[in-house]
Amino acid sequence: LKYDAMALGNHDFDYGQERLLELKEMADFPILSANTFRKDGSNLLPSYIIKDFDGIRVAVFGLSSRNTSFETNPKNVEGLTFADPVAVAKEIVPQLERQADVIILLSHLGLDDPICTSATVAEEVPGIDIIIDGHSHTELKEGMVVREALINQTGAHLDNLGVVTLTVENDTITKRAQLFPKGAAANRVEDQEILTLIKGIQAETERTASAVIGKTAVKLNGLREDVRTGET
Numbered sequence: 001l002k003y004d005a006m007a008l009g010n011h012d013f014d015y016g017q018e019r020l021l022e023l024k025e026m027a028d029f030p031i032l033s034a035n036t037f038r039k040d041g042s043n044l045l046p047s048y049i050i051k052d053f054d055g056i057r058v059a060v061f062g063l064s065s066r067n068t069s070f071e072t073n074p075k076n077v078e079g080l081t082f083a084d085p086v087a088v089a090k091e092i093v094p095q096l097e098r099q100a101d102v103i104i105l106l107s108h109l110g111l112d113d114p115i116c117t118s119a120t121v122a123e124e125v126p127g128i129d130i131i132i133d134g135h136s137h138t139e140l141k142e143g144m145v146v147r148e149a150l151i152n153q154t155g156a157h158l159d160n161l162g163v164v165t166l167t168v169e170n171d172t173i174t175k176r177a178q179l180f181p182k183g184a185a186a187n188r189v190e191d192q193e194i195l196t197l198i199k200g201i202q203a204e205t206e207r208t209a210s211a212v213i214g215k216t217a218v219k220l221n222g223l224r225e226d227v228r229t230g231e232t
Contacts, residue, residue, distance in 0.1 A: 005049055007062040008033035009108035009134060010071040017044075017076060032062025032106060035088040037081045044080060047092060050100055056168050059100035061092055063107045065135055066116065084118050085109060089125040099170060102129050110136030111153070122146035129173055130164060143177030150175045158182065 008031055012020050024031050024045065034047035049062035063085040069077055089105070094101050105128050109118040118133040128149045137156035143164070144151045154162035160179040167174040221232045 003029040004051065005029055005060050005062070005106055006031045007106040007108045007132075007134065008036060008045055008064045010065060010068040013068065013072040013077075015078040017078075017080070033064045034061050034092050035066075035083040036064050036068075037083060039079050039081075048096060050096075056102060058102045058104060059096040060104045060106055061089075061096065063089065063105060063109060063121065065109050065113065067113065071176040085121055086112065086124050089121050089128070093127045095124055096125050102166065102173060103127055104132065106148075107131055107133045108135045109133060111138050111151075112136040118151050119144070119146045122149035122151060123130040130166065130175060132162075132164070139179065140177070141179050141228055143175075150177055152177050154179060 006027070006029060012023075012031070020031075030046050030049055032048060033042070033045045036044045038044055045062070048059055050057055050059045052058075064082055065071065066082045066084065069080075070113050085107070086191075093103060095102065105118070105121065107118050107121070109116065109121065110116045110133065111119060113136075117136075118131050122128060122131060123146055126147065131149050131151040133151055133153045136153070138153040139155040139160065140151065140153045152162055152164055154160040160181050163178050163180065165176045221227075223232070226232050
């Protein structure tokens with residue numbers, strides 16, 4: 001899909017810090033987080049990137065949820081600090097304003113945290129043009145404007161493709177957000193190269209998943225709405 005960048009989320013630690021750093025080296029795009037720090041105060045990952053699009057300089061910086069410290073196994077984030085996203089954004093956005101025409105926040109903060117959401121950052125930190133958000137699995141059909149920032153989320157599980165159109169003209173930025181639901185295009189054409197890739201992955205997965213490793217007499221339920229509220 002030729003990603004330009006990715007924000008660090010809580011589940012990226014589910015196989016441990018070492019595995020995260022291995023995957024970072026394997027990826028051909030940067031994984032960003034400006035508020036994830038080691039004990040010595042250094043950043044675990046790059047804070048931002050700046051890209052040039054037809055002479056328009058676009059800065060993209062990443063923020064991760066403070067709840068990552070307990071929304072993955074705490075052992076997997078030992079020695080790391082997830083700093084206040086608002087405080088970090090207030091420090092980094094002025095630096096980026098001196099270097100770029102457009103500022104995009106790529107965040108794994110969500111919109112349902114009682115302490116700090118992507119909307120909180122937009123409200124308290126001027127200068128952010130676009131926020132591409134995740135974590136809360138919210139569907140924002142045309143985005144949500146908070147202060148001057150247009151916040152966007154697509155839901156989850158690739159149910160939607162999100163598209164933000166940005167026009168920069170005479171120092172004026174116009175922005176528009178849309179969601180395209182899965183299967184919405186009547187004239188869509190299947191890509192044979194992608195289908196072949198998927199079939200190969202499915203065959204390999206089926207071989208691994210068909211191995212019997214144990215048995216249970218009760219149904220194992222791991223539904224998101226249940227796992228957060230009781231025993232599963």
